[in-house]
Amino acid sequence: MKKESGGSALIRALADENVDLLFGYPGGAALHIYDAIYQQDKVQHILVRHEQAAVHAADGYARATGRVGTVLVTSGPGATNAITGIATAYMDSIPLVVISGQVASHLIGTDAFQETDMLGISRPIVKHSFLIQSPEEIPEVVKKAFIIAKTGKPGPVVIDVPKDMTDPNHLFDYQYPKEIKMRSYSAPSKVKENHIEEAVSLLENAKKPVLYAGGGIIQGNASEELMKLANIMNAPVTNTLMGLGAFPASHNNFIGMLGMHGTYEANMAMHESDLIFALGSRFDDRTTNNPQKYSLNAKKIHLDCDYGSIEKIINVDVSLNGDAKKILNQILKKIDPKNIDKASIELWNKEIQNWRETHGLNHDLLDKKFHQKQILPQQVIQSLYKSTNGKAFITSDVGQHQMFAAQYYKFDEPRKWINSGGLGTMGFGLPSAMGVKFAYPDEDVVCVTGEGSIQMCIQELSTCMQYGLPVKIINLNNRALGMVKQWQDMQYGGRYSSILYEDSLPDFVKLAESYGHVGMKVEDISELEERMDECISMKDKLVFMDVYVDPEEHVYPMLEAGGNMSEMRVSKTKKTF
Amino acid sequence: MSHISILMENQPGALSRVVGLFSQRGYNIDSLSVAPTNDSSLSRLTMVVKEEESVISQILKQLNKVIDVVEVQNLSDVESVSLEIAIVKLKITEEEAKKIIDNAFPIIGEIINHKDEFVMIKVTGSNHEVDDFLLSLNKQNFLEVTRSGLLGMGTGENFLISESETTIEY
Ligand SMILES: Cc1ncc(C[n+]2csc(CCOP(=O)(O)OP(=O)(O)O)c2C)c(N)n1
Ligand SMILES: [Mg+2]
Numbered sequence: 030m031k032k033e034s035g036g037s038a039l040i041r042a043l044a045d046e047n048v049d050l051l052f053g054y055p056g057g058a059a060l061h062i063y064d065a066i067y068q069q070d071k072v073q074h075i076l077v078r079h080e081q082a083a084v085h086a087a088d089g090y091a092r093a094t095g096r097v098g099t100v101l102v103t104s105g106p107g108a109t110n111a112i113t114g115i116a117t118a119y120m121d122s123i124p125l126v127v128i129s130g131q132v133a134s135h136l137i138g139t140d141a142f143q144e145t146d147m148l149g150i151s152r153p154i155v156k157h158s159f160l161i162q163s164p165e166e167i168p169e170v171v172k173k174a175f176i177i178a179k180t181g182k183p184g185p186v187v188i189d190v191p192k193d194m195t196d197p198n199h200l201f202d203y204q205y206p207k208e209i210k211m212r213s214y215s216a217p218s219k220v221k222e223n224h225i226e227e228a229v230s231l232l233e234n235a236k237k238p239v240l241y242a243g244g245g246i247i248q249g250n251a252s253e254e255l256m257k258l259a260n261i262m263n264a265p266v267t268n269t270l271m272g273l274g275a276f277p278a279s280h281n282n283f284i285g286m287l288g289m290h291g292t293y294e295a296n297m298a299m300h301e302s303d304l305i306f307a308l309g310s311r312f313d314d315r316t317t318n319n320p321q322k323y324s325l326n327a328k329k330i331h332l333d334c335d336y337g338s339i340e341k342i343i344n345v346d347v348s349l350n351g352d353a354k355k356i357l358n359q360i361l362k363k364i365d366p367k368n369i370d371k372a373s374i375e376l377w378n379k380e381i382q383n384w385r386e387t388h389g390l391n392h393d394l395l396d397k398k399f400h401q402k403q404i405l406p407q408q409v410i411q412s413l414y415k416s417t418n419g420k421a422f423i424t425s426d427v428g429q430h431q432m433f434a435a436q437y438y439k440f441d442e443p444r445k446w447i448n449s450g451g452l453g454t455m456g457f458g459l460p461s462a463m464g465v466k467f468a469y470p471d472e473d474v475v476c477v478t479g480e481g482s483i484q485m486c487i488q489e490l491s492t493c494m495q496y497g498l499p500v501k502i503i504n505l506n507n508r509a510l511g512m513v514k515q516w517q518d519m520q521y522g523g524r525y526s527s528i529l530y531e532d533s534l535p536d537f538v539k540l541a542e543s544y545g546h547v548g549m550k551v552e553d554i555s556e557l558e559e560r561m562d563e564c565i566s567m568k569d570k571l572v573f574m575d576v577y578v579d580p581e582e583h584v585y586p587m588l589e590a591g592g593n594m595s596e597m598r599v600s601k602t603k604k605t606f
Numbered sequence: 607m608s609h610i611s612i613l614m615e616n617q618p619g620a621l622s623r624v625v626g627l628f629s630q631r632g633y634n635i636d637s638l639s640v641a642p643t644n645d646s647s648l649s650r651l652t653m654v655v656k657e658e659e660s661v662i663s664q665i666l667k668q669l670n671k672v673i674d675v676v677e678v679q680n681l682s683d684v685e686s687v688s689l690e691i692a693i694v695k696l697k698i699t700e701e702e703a704k705k706i707i708d709n710a711f712p713i714i715g716e717i718i719n720h721k722d723e724f725v726m727i728k729v730t731g732s733n734h735e736v737d738d739f740l741l742s743l744n745k746q747n748f749l750e751v752t753r754s755g756l757l758g759m760g761t762g763e764n765f766l767i768s769e770s771e772t773t774i775e776y
Binding site: 148149152153156157158160177182211212213214335336337339340341 | 630663675
């Protein structure tokens with residue numbers, strides 16, 4: 030049995046977890062660990078340019094692959110820089126293991142150089158955390174961390190490692206545990222059979238059902254089961270921002286994203302429905318509008334792996350706590366197609382179709398008759414969709430561009446749409462795209478961003494050069510913090526407080542070129558599609574495509590704050606209430 | 607008002623995770639008592655929280671999610687007993703202290719220390735009884751009090767025991 034030090038045991042344990050990539054940034058408290066990395070070749074370390082980006086990259090990797098993303102940072106500023114990334118992953122339930130260096134144990138609590146209480150700072154934004162107290166416990170803690178990160182409701186786990194715990198001179202017998210006992214961590218209990226029966230009976234009797242699917246269906250790999258249920262019932266399906274791709278957007282029963290910037294027909298359907306089946310979605314305030322006025326005529330079934338999410342915001346008639354795939358299969362076994370009210374559902378689908386015809390999204394804006402002087406941001410997404418055949422991984426930042434991407438790129442597969450839905454972290458797009466590209470080097474990986482967001486992690490262009498990551502960056506450049514501007518237009522009489530910076534924006538083309546990448550600038554709609562094709566076809570180059578879009582464009586529909594799900598603005602001049 | 611009983615790992619950080627759930631949501635903990643149990647790897651905690659029922663049920667769910675928490679019980683849902691202990695320091699003679707104790711029913715009191723002109727009395731009772739007792743004391747010679755916070759336990763078969771350890775293999 031080969032002896033290991035704490036530092037080498039840590040890396041070996043990662044290898045035993047089949048970790049291939051470790052995103053990180055070195056520093057004093059992590060030096061023993063970095064030396065251990067140097068002396069092996071199973072785990073490849075990816076040097077980013079900012080610890081926030083390391084976490085986002087691991088996060089993108091995790092979202093795209095369904096595996097646990099791993100991160101290594103040093104103590105103090107390394108750890109605090111990682112916090113935004115950890116919070117982002119926490120809000121979207123992404124499995125990560127984040128290892129932070131810490132000052133030596135005898136220095137903890139003395140305000141030592143680069144000491145921060147990482148466990149304390151990260152406590153509200155982790156699923157769990159560990160402080161290593163003896164080198165010998167490292168393999169077991171790593172094992173526990175991975176189990177906790179990926180089982181149940183996934184989430185980030187922090188392992189804080191004081192420097193003396195990785196001392197290369199302290200050697201011990203290494204063994205990676207095969208199983209772990211955790212009396213305080215248990216799998217969700219089985220769903221009661223009568224709950225399944227109640228759910229089935231509601232589904233069979235529904236006249237206006239909506240299947241409202243979120244990120245939990247993606248994380249729970251239950252898209253296939255969702256599809257079967259939708260097909261059996263011929264029921265309309267809406268996806269949350271986190272759930273895009275859980276159900277194919279080009280399927281007939283898909284009614285678009287719901288919520289704050291959801292489609293008119295999806296929000297109307299939620300409002301008029303008589304049965305809402307929430308699947309791996311959590312009635313987030315962006316998808317319910319005012320909970321007091323939320324879909325009052327609908328019975329509700331809530332399937333979620335997180336017991337704590339059920340009845341947190343909306344009371345439900347049937348709760349199904351557990352694994353989405355298993356529970357859906359139980360339902361599929363029980364439900365009898367003969368009992369479904371097909372005729373009523375047919376009428377219901379027609380009603381939804383009518384809504385779509387009145388205020389639905391226009392997916393044909395590339396048509397010449399819609400060409401204006403300025404490029405519309407929606408047209409850029411449609412062009413991107415065409416050039417990538419709808420098959421690319423799309424990561425995004427936060428703002429109007431994110432909503433346009435969510436609305437107009439029709440995701441047909443799970444794990445292809447990667448965005449910070451819960452925390453809404455500007456700066457997420459580029460580093461998460463790197464993580465995806467590492468996982469899928471042969472696929473198109475595109476970051477749809479804005480000139481505001483991209484500048485929050487722009488330094489990662491350097492990482493992309495170092496590792497040869499030919500991601501594509503589509504910058505919807507509206508010369509403003511567009512989403513904030515939209516709110517200031519609508520609610521603050523157009524008083525633009527601190528959202529403009531046109532004269533000080535960098536020349537993104539030159540900026541990209543200075544890192545050794547390709548830059549492109551597009552201002553004219555007539556050249557958009559051609560340049561987009563050109564951009565996507567440069568398979569081995571990172572292309573930064575800076576597209577000047579109409580700065581006046583708003584994202585619609587938009588739910589009216591405080592209202593119900595039918596109260597929307599559908600354009601600058603039209604509202605439904 | 608709810609009395610919550612919690613069994614958790616006796617680990618650094620465990621208590622702050624539990625308490626953090628409350629502070630994060632802006633809820634106040636009325637009283638909290640915590641100590642290891644007969645199994646020294648476990649701590650048992652009794653908590654008093656004054657919040658609406660819907661809030662309590664959310665808190666119970668969130669508590670269950672904390673990895674260090676082994677078991678949670680809402681003592682208000684089962685038949686249970688609870689009591690509180692307080693130590694009071696008074697500037698009185700031992701004679702006067704005895705008189706106070708004799709008149710304190712239903713509180714049970716006992717002199718536990720007498721030093722210089724100060725007497726310390728230990729009292730036990732429900733927390734209302736302890737409240738009432740403290741109010742009855744003459745402010746002029748009532749110097750200090752420390753209270754344990756409520757201690758509670760379900761009666762009969764209403765145990766708060768850890769489920770058998772879950773072994774997760776994979
Ligand atoms: C780190 C961070 N800071 C602030 C915000 C608030 N915010 C949300 S959208 C937005 C504007 C984003 O501008 P840009 O990236 O240019 O996108 P646009 O809306 O213009 O498409 C801001 C400031 C945020 N989401 N994240
Ligand atoms: Mg912008």
